[in-house]
Structure formats: structure tokens, C-alpha cells
Amino acid sequence: MCLVCIAFASWVLKTANPQVGDMWKAVLLANLSALSAIRYLRKDVKVEVAAGQKKQHLTTLSGT
Template sequence: MCLVCIAFASWVLKTANPQVGDTWKAVLLANVSALSAIRYLRKYIRAEAVTSEMKPPQNMLANS
């Protein structure tokens, strides 16, 4: 998901025609897409951290 948003933002910026007055729309779309990808990645990392804290260490399971 994250990589798709960043790739889409990159494609939008590459294909935007700077001579047209609508360049700001392409930049806005690229920024929103990139921010969405960053937000998703941060949420995913937080969820992974919480999940790993809840799991007991593997060596404790082997000793039981």
C-alpha cells in the first residue's frame, strides 16, 4: 500500500505538464498520497511494536 502511494505520487509529478496552470493539483495529489503512505506506515509500525510487546520471548516458551 505504502509503496503504491509513493509510486503513484512519483508518477503524477513526472507526468504533470509544468506549462499548464494545473500543476498545483498534481503536486497536491502527490503530497496527499505521500502523507497517506507515511501515516499508514507509522500506524503499521506502532501496531507491530504493540504486538511484539505482548508476545512472551521465545526462549521463555522453550524453558516451560
């Protein structure tokens, strides 16, 4: 999903006409998409780390 946001923002920046004065909208969209992707990836990494720690903890408990 985050790749779609980044691709869409990239497309908007490429097709935006700087002469019109609406460039701020394209830049805002690109920044929001980038921030959304970063938040998503951070959350995904936290979930993976938590799952790995839980798995390691269960392995340690079953080994004793």
C-alpha cells in the same frame, strides 16, 4: 499500498505539464500520497510494537 501511492504520485509529477497551470493538482496528489504512506507506516509500526510487548509480557508471565 503506500508504495503504490508514492509511485502514482511520482508518475503524475513526471507527466504533469507545468505550462498548463495544473501543477498544483500534481503537487497536492504527491503530498497526500506521502502523508498517507507515513500514516500507514506509523500505524503499522505501532501494531508491531504492541504485538512485541504483548508477546514479551506473556513470556514473562509463563516463566514465573
